[in-house]
Amino acid sequence: MIVFVLQLVVAGLTVGSAYALVALGYHVILRATRAINFSQGEFVVLGGLVAYTIVHVLHASPWIGLIGATAAGFALGWVYERIVLRPAARNGDIAVIIATIGCVYILLYGHALIWGSLPQPLAPFTGAQGQAIHPGGVAIQEQSLWVFALLALAFAALWLLFDRTTFGKAIRAAAVNPVGAQLVGIDVNAARAASVGIAIALAAFGGTLIGPITLVGGTAGIAIAIKGFVGAVAGGLDSPMGCAVGGLAVGVIEKLLAGWLPYQAVDPVVYALLLLVLIVRPQGLFGRKDAVRD
Amino acid sequence: MIERLRRDVRALPVIALAVIAYGIVAHASAFALQVGTYAGIFATGAIGLSLLLGNSAQISLGQAGFFALGAYAVAWLTTSAGWSFIPAAAVGVVAATVVGLGVGLIALRFAGHYLAMATLAFGLIVYGVFSQLDAFGGVNGITDIPPIDIFGHALSNAHAYWFAWLAAALCAWATWNLLRSRTGRAFAALSGDPLAAEVAGVPVKRYKLLAFAYAGALAGLSGALYAGYLGLVIPAAMGVQLSIDFLLMAVLGGSGNISGALIGAALVAGLDVAGHTWENWRLVAYGVLVVCVVIFFPGGLAGIYVRRGRSRREAERDGFAQAAAGAGTHAEAPRERSVPAAAQGESPLRIERVRKRFGGLVAVHDVSFTLEAGRLTSLIGPNGAGKTTLFNAISGVSAPSAGEIVIRGRSVTGWPAHRIVALGVGRSFQNARLFADLTVLENVVLGAFRRERSGFVADLLALRSARHDEREAVERARATLRDLGLERRAGVYARDLTFGERRRVELARAVVSDPWLLLLDEPAAGLNAAERATLRRDVLDLRSHGVTMLLIEHDMRLVMSISDRVLVLNFGELIADGTPETVRNDPAVIAAYLGDERAAGDMRSEA
Structure with missing residues (x-):
């Protein structure tokens, strides 16, 4: 029983890492542009597919795949801000939401056109597919260990970037007070584009990390986007730590539910969790109360 | 606001003619008739979402959830309980309305993206529940639903076309009534400036809730018609894609416009069929279309004829008309100001x-x-x-x-x-x-909001009480403008x-x-x-x-x-x-x- 539960927890933390990266992406974009990107989950899928192409078509190492997917994510994010988010923002908040939903369609069915609609296996970073260690009888895939380590690395890098570099401070200043930031010489538009770039890079990074475990491609994007949002809201959209913890927690809850509930019943329960959190504690576990309304 | 609505509604007879012409021409082809019928069925739900989005400034990505409630009510009640279509559809619409009120209550606490995500989750929950429940056939849904019957008379496919569009026309009419009444003014105010609306006396929360319930009801009706027409409901047809289809109809046609919703529904129904063989290309194109519309044509297709600026001649004519209307009654006794009872013993504040x-x-x-x-x-x-x-x-x-x-x-x-x-x-x-997008007169009429008594149902059906209230409010506003020497500016937009x-x-x-x-x-x-x-x-x-x-x-x-x-x-x-x-x-x-x-x-x- 204990082993079974621990097994579920490990599996949950693994997929939860992807949700945590999506949630962090929401946080970064929201901070810079006051928008939520509904296509964040599709960028996770796309990241995995880019890595797949690099690894399985160009026969490069999985590490090159990871770096390539992340870099591609950043570039796409930059462009995405320029051609979708920024122009749509001129027509109001609802226009931004609708535009990002339009992009869900473009990405979801667009990648099916290129890569086909069936999910593909991605090679793990080290060892053979599914190779695992067994501490105390709990099987932990080697890839899961990489997922945890790299999630921690990404989180640390984000923290260093936003809290310890001038560049990060410029991005934060641009978000808090665009006019004031402009007056002290910060290029607010570039800061926003960079933020969205970082957020999409995080999504692509996450897609590559869990790709070897969950397969890449397919229609999982919307579910990932919502679950990431559940995590972000549960932890607190305005808190990076909250987003990370919330995302991981959603993954664990999902897998624990899957241990007992029929397969198709799991997602609706996780979504109901979102409504519950929104009603009971909209600022999230780590969030401040005044951060809720917009 | 009224001017925009007038332009919007002016397109309705043209659309009605097109619907009739199509019905006659398509009569020979079962396939063409089917496409037209779907357009009519979806138009109903699109009108509701269009009102929610364009008039109450709220968003829903879960309209498929309400649609499913209507569809399943008809499917289950007509098959397992042996009901006929109309009472079953009524139950579906009521269920969708009640659930709409519930979702609306959540919506009140959040704006923007929280609401969008919450409604998206809501749609998926309904979808999940219906695919789980064996009573409703699980993922296989319910089949062999009897065709729509009106008082024991089953509709043929050709009749279904007219019936669907009749339902859409009724919804368009009711929505028009709502938008030109006190309720419509409340919507215009709260989507322009919620705080000022509240201070003008509009219970903003109640009206936002109302919009949600109304959009839910129309989506439910849409679902009920769908189930009766198709004879089959499966959860897979009511997932996120349908919610986004509704969004597409509203946005493409121009949200906040009745004619826009009808055009959007017809267009999407047509595209759905035309692009059936290139599924992925079609859906990518939808995405591109949505992004382009919200960026380049935020008014949608209806924006072409609704948002056109007024010509100088029109503005002048309106101004004169207003002034003349004012002059006509000016000779009457000066307006009675109800003298506030100063000596009631209680201090005013x-x-x-x-x-x-x-x-x-x-x-x-x-x-x-x-x-x-x-x-x-x-x-x-x-x-x-x-x-x-x-x-x-x-x-x-x-x-x-x-x-x-x-x-x-x-x-x-x-x-x-x-x-x-x-x-x-x-x-x-x-x-x-x-309210910058309302005229001077409309702004002042809003101030009389608390004086008006007509309720939602009276507004919806354009009952005499609603029209009487409306006239009285306008008269009152005119008199006030006259008192303050503003009657010549009555037709001017506040932003000017x-x-x-x-x-x-x-x-x-x-x-x-x-x-x-x-x-x-x-x-x-x-x-x-x-x-x-x-x-x-x-x-x-x-x-x-x-x-x-x-x-x-x-x-x-x-x-x-x-x-x-x-x-x-x-x-x-x-x-x-x-x-x-x-x-x-x-x-x-x-x-x-x-x-x-x-x-x-x-x-x-x-x-």
């Missing part, structure tokens, strides 16, 4: 140790005073003294942290603004918050007014419902000398009619010359209270104003 804290800052600190009925009291004080904060507390814009506010003997502490307005309290804002005019229109909006207590926040700020003189006359006129007034003002000449009593606020505390004479000579007041030489000078020069 008593505030008791009111405090307002923002984090660590105490903006208003234990202020108490009582106004005398029929008197004009001014509230002065240096910038940042807490005057507007106090106004906000009194008018219900933001509840005080402590203390009590008593209006005519009733404790109203913590009441929402619209309820305080309903008691007969009018207010103006420092920066004249008008000068600042001084905006101020006067705001005053008109505040007094149109005959308030007996008026809170005016810096009414003279930004006015030129002539406008100030007019303002002075208007204010004195209101006082002579027995209206109790509380005035925030920096213009000391005005304050000292018209006030019966002056209250001075400094750093959130009341430091003086008395006649202009005593306040002017109060050393504490002079000290407070020393930083503001000009005002202090004004004060002394008046002495």
Whole structure:
């Protein structure tokens, strides 16, 4: 029983890492542009597919795949801000939401056109597919260990970037007070584009990390986007730590539910969790109360 | 607003003709008829979402959830319970309405992306529940649903086409009734400026909820028709894709337009069929289309004929018409202002140790005073003294942290603004918050909101009571505009007014419902000398009619010359209270104003 539960927890933390990266992406974009990107989950899928192409078509190492997917994510994010988010923002908040939903369609069915609609296996970073260690009888895939380590690395890098570099401070200043930031010489538009770039890079990074475990491609994007949002809201959209913890927690809850509930019943329960959190504690576990309304 | 609606509705006969022509031409082809029928079925739901999105400024990505409720109600009740179509559909619509109210309640707590994500989750939950429940056939859904029957008469496929479009036409008619009535004005106000709407007397939350329930009901009806027509419901047809299809219809056609929703539904139904063989390409194209529309054509297709700017001739004609309408009734006896019962014993306003804290800052600190009925009291004080904060507390814009506010003997502490307005309290804002997209007349009619009584159903069905109310409100607004010499500007959009005019229109909006207590926040700020003189006359006129007034003002000449009593606020505390004479000579007041030489000078020069 204990082993079974621990097994579920490990599996949950693994997929939860992807949700945590999506949630962090929401946080970064929201901070810079006051928008939520509904296509964040599709960028996770796309990241995995880019890595797949690099690894399985160009026969490069999985590490090159990871770096390539992340870099591609950043570039796409930059462009995405320029051609979708920024122009749509001129027509109001609802226009931004609708535009990002339009992009869900473009990405979801667009990648099916290129890569086909069936999910593909991605090679793990080290060892053979599914190779695992067994501490105390709990099987932990080697890839899961990489997922945890790299999630921690990404989180640390984000923290260093936003809290310890001038560049990060410029991005934060641009978000808090665009006019004031402009007056002290910060290029607010570039800061926003960079933020969205970082957020999409995080999504692509996450897609590559869990790709070897969950397969890449397919229609999982919307579910990932919502679950990431559940995590972000549960932890607190305005808190990076909250987003990370919330995302991981959603993954664990999902897998624990899957241990007992029929397969198709799991997602609706996780979504109901979102409504519950929104009603009971909209600022999230780590969030401040005044951060809720917009 | 009415002008936009008029242009929108003017397209409806054209659409009706197109629907009839298509029905006749497509009669020969079962396939073509089927496409047309789907368009009609989806049009119903699209009208609801279009209203939600365009008129109440809320979003739903879960319309498929409401659709599923309607569809499953018909499917289950007509197969397992043996009901006929109409009662089954009614149950479905009621279920969708009730659930819509529930989702709307969640929506009230959040705006924007929270709401979008929550409704997306809601749609997926409904989808999940229906695919799980064996009673509803699980993922296989319910099959062999009998065709739509009207009083025992089963509809053929050709009849179904007409029936679907008849339902859409009824919904279009009802929505039109709503939008041109008091309800429509409430929507226009709350989507323009929720706070100003609330202060004009519109219960914003109730109307937002109403929009959600209405959109839910129409989506439910859409689903009911779908189940009856197709004879089969499966959960897979009611997932996220359908919700996004509805969104596409509303956005493509131009949200907030009835004709737009119809065009959007027809277009998407057509594209769905035409692109069936290239599924992925079609859906990518939908995505591109949505992105392009919201960026380049936020008004959608209907925007082409609805949002066109008015020609000068039209504007002039409207102006003359309004002026003429005003002149026509001008000869009648001057408008009866219901004289407020000044001597009811109760003070119009008593505030008791009111405090307002923002984090660590105490903006208003234990202020108490009582106004005398029929008197004009001014509230002065240096910038940042807490005057507007106090106004906000009194008018219900933001509840005080402590203390009590008593209006005519009733404790109203913590009441929402619209309820305080309903008691007969009018207010103006420092920066004249008008609804920019409404005309002057429409802005002022909104002020009469609390006077109107017609309910939602009366509005929906355009009952006589609703139309009577409407006429009365417009008459009232016209009379007020006439009193204030604004009748020639009645047809002008508020955004095209000068600042001084905006101020006067705001005053008109505040007094149109005959308030007996008026809170005016810096009414003279930004006015030129002539406008100030007019303002002075208007204010004195209101006082002579027995209206109790509380005035925030920096213009000391005005304050000292018209006030019966002056209250001075400094750093959130009341430091003086008395006649202009005593306040002017109060050393504490002079000290407070020393930083503001000009005002202090004004004060002394008046002495």
